[in-house]
Every structure is written in structure tokens, then in C-alpha cells.
Amino acid sequence: MPRHASPVSDGVAAAALPTRGAGRRSARVRPYALTGGRTQFGHVLLVETFVAAIDGPEDRLEILSGDWAERVMPEMRAIVELCRRMRSVAEISALLRMPLGVVRVLLSDLADQGRIRVYGTGHAPGAPDHALLERVLSGLRRL
Amino acid sequence: MRKILIVGAGQAGLQLALGVQSKGYEVTLMSNRTPAEIRNGRVMSTQCMFHTALQHERDLGINSWEDQAPRIEGLGVSVTAPDGSRPIDWVGHLDAYAQSVDQRVKMAGWMETFAARGGRLVIHGVAVSDLDYLSRTYDLVLVAAGKGELVSMFGRDDSRSPYDSPQRALAVSYVHGLAPRPEHPDLHAVRLNLVPGAGELITIPALTTSGPCDILFWEGLPGGPMDVFDGVKEPAEILRTTLDLIRRYLPWEYDRARDVELTDAGSTLTGRFAPVVRNPVGELPSGGLVLGVADVVVANDPITGQGSNSAAKCAASYLDSITEHGDKLFDREWMQSTFDRYWDDAQHVTKWTNALLGPPPEHVLGLIGAAGQIPAVANRFANGFDDPADFEQYFFEPARTAAYLAKAASAQS
Structure with missing residues (x-):
């Protein structure tokens, strides 16, 4: 796939990266209470951790055009759109062409806001799941 | 609410994260390891913290191990002669106790406290590309990870960095x-x-x-008899070599060390680094600015045990600078003045530590010798580890040392 193809495979427009300074203030998000799937010590988002959006049909409209959409970075909206089906952290990074550390920070933010749920890795500690590794690998190949 | 991103979960990064968090800022802390990985990993330092640094922790209510850690009431100096005798041997008494809590215990615990208090903890080894992107969305980005790629953003300050190579080989057990x-x-x-x-x-x-333990820490001059730890990976081998050197050079210490055992599989650490002072403001490829914290910008040799003390003092100083700045922009000028305010105190640590790395001049030998005869001198020297600025008064200039010793001797007699 060409590196700069704009619609990625799931039909989600790759977010145009805003320029520095533009919308700096509006990029802030409202502080949220500590709920929404947090473990005691925060979310440990491994590359193979699965996440998915928590939203109903009415939320979808809000994501695209509502209050929330106006307040947050386009990257946050793009992640929530992409996570309408379950995704691994590595897939999100690959599909949106965003550095892994950025994806981890934004996902933590979204999880704190109750926008996404963190599902874990689908395997017991120390026992990697073959199908999962295939999916992560295919995500990485799309980098 | 102002948003602050802190990279690095050591003494400075975590203390600062917990500090700004307590002042109501929205804080994201990025660490390359989870609390469990830190707790089960390798020791990171020796961290003997003196009163001023400990007080900064008490001020934030994060002195969670104060009741369990041994209270260090003294600081002694012994010098060995070629025949194995001890021509100099004294202990000075600290005005207030010092404590050393293994950073595996403290940092893991503080990370959990930070998360439990509502902080956002992200486990990721941060690269410049991450910061380039993230700096847009935070009011302030602080880099407190003293090792790795990010340090390369901070240029070396040659005028404040007299050494360009490691001055000691380090081995900790x-x-x-x-x-x-x-x-x-x-x-x-x-x-x-x-x-x-x-x-x-x-x-x-x-x-x-x-539980309670002791740290054995060799600092060897490069190429000398204690510079033998390179390539030694096995913890048991590091301890064996440490003890062999103690037996050979410091028989009085070997007498009490002969039966020691390592505390755990991660209880040893070896390495070396060149002391350095760097420019405090890092510029990202897209033009964003980040401020370096503690040993990212001022890294001294551990011979004076100041690393964790400096980290605590830097975090406390930066916390004041951040809160006093209110809602104004954290620009380059603020970053530079924030560092300058820390350097006001930190410069004394760097000057004294660098002085101790070289061969001691005659007047310093005289001072260390006199401390064996005059307890007040020993006490003042010991308490200098808490406030190294005091060495300015009597340590560096031969005339000042002589004047101080004459005064101290007459006060005693």
C-alpha cells in the first residue's frame, strides 16, 4: 500500500496532522473522573493490547460533529472511529501512522474519558496467542 | 486545568509529578517500565538522601518508608595507608538523619500512588518522535529520563563540564x-x-x-585496581570481586563484610559515565521546547552521593517555578530561568563533586586529617553532604581552610 494513501483500509480518513500552535488551546480536554475501565495502576497498553470504542449510535453522531468532536484533536476522533471494531494498539499506530507513544497517551486519555475500553491481550501472561500475533504482525506490516 | 507531560519515573520525575498533581495540574507521566517491572528489576543507584532532600518528600506526604528505613546519623571518613593501617579515621554526626530507600521500592510505590491519586501513567519508552507530536497537546513537557535517546536533545555545556570521560568505574552490591x-x-x-x-x-x-540492608559501592579510578568490573555480569561474581578488593585494601571493612549475601538477583549494578552539565532547553524537530530535569541537565559522579539529593532539590525548585508562573506561557525564557534558579544551588554540588574526583590538594588532606582531632570539623564536613554550598566557605581555598581550622582548633581548646 502506498505510504500516503489517504483513506485507510477501513474507510476512516487518515487524520491530517494539525500544525503546531494551531488550536493549541482547543486541544485541551475536560478532566474526567477515574473510571472507565482503569485498573488500579493505570492502563498498561502493550502493543498487543486490544481496545474498542464504547459508544452507541447517538454517540457516533457526537463523535463526528458534536461538542466532543469540536473540543478534541482530530487524532482522538480518528482513534475512536477506528476502534468501532476491536483493534490492537499496534494496529492503531500502523493505520493512523502515529508514533506508538502518542497512541498510548491518547488511548489512556480516551480510556479515562470512558470513550474506549481496554480489553487486555487475549492471552495469559507468558503465553502468546498465535492468532493474536498474526493480527499484530499484519498491523505492523502496514506501517 | 494546565496539562503537564513528564517523561521519566525516577526520583525527580515522580517527585515532580506527585508535586504538580497535588497542586491541581493534569499530569501524564511516561515510564518505560511498569511498577512491577521496576520492583522486580535491577537496582538503579545508591541514593543516600540527606535532610533537605528528605524534607521535600515529607512536604509532599510521600515519605512512605521513613519508619522502615535505617536512620543514618553519621558520616565517616577513613583513609588507608599502603601498609593497611588507617591514618585517618573519624565519623561526623549529622544534625538530622539521612535515609536510603532502594529506588525499586520507592519508584514502584510512588508510581502506584501517582496513579491512585488520579494521574495518568503511560508505559512507553519515549522517543523524540513521540515528544514531537505530544508537545502540541501539553502546556509543558519535562524530560526527566537521564538515559537514552531523549538526552541527546540537550547540548553539553562545555564551560560547566570539565571532564569529557568517566572519572570512576562504578560497582554496586x-x-x-x-x-x-x-x-x-x-x-x-x-x-x-x-x-x-x-x-x-x-x-x-x-x-x-x-528489608534493611547495606550497600557496598566501589568507585575505581579508570585503569586502576578497582576498575575490574567491565564485562562482569553475574551478581555473585560482582560481589566476590567487591569483597576481594575490600579484603586487599580495606581490612577493617572486610572484617565486618566477610559473611554478607546479596539481597536478591537484581542487587548489583556496574557502569561508568562522564559527569556533564547540559543546556536545559531541548528543541524538538518541529520547534517545540522541552525542559530537562535533574540528571538530564546536571549529572555528577556519584562519589559525593548527591544524585538523588540533587534530583529531589531540582524537583522541588521546578515545582515552585511552575506554580509561581500561574497561567502564563511556559516559554524558553521561563525554562531557562527555571533552570538558572536550580543551578544557583546545584553549582555548588557540581564544583565540590568534581573537586573530589581529582587528587586531593594538600590543604584538603590537612582538613580531612584535622577532622579526626576536632569533632566540630568532622561534623561540619558530614553536614556538608546535606548542604554542599557550605563547602564554599572553607573547602576550596587553602587560606580559607587554614583560617577555619585555626578558629575551630581554638574553639576546642
């Missing part, structure tokens, strides 16, 4: 079973043993994952 010095069976003290021309052995009572 955490042990159980070190007996007290027989002359002070009830006194917990840091012991600084000097082997002229070869290196130093520092022993520190501490608290680790398995």
Missing part, C-alpha cells in the same frame, strides 16, 4: 549481613573509605525490597 563497625555498634553511618590513587569504597545502610 546490595547486601544483607554487614556487621556494624565495632567502634560504633549502635550507629548507622555512611562510611567513605579512601584508597589514595585507586578509588573509594562507600557503604550505606539502606532499605530494600527484602
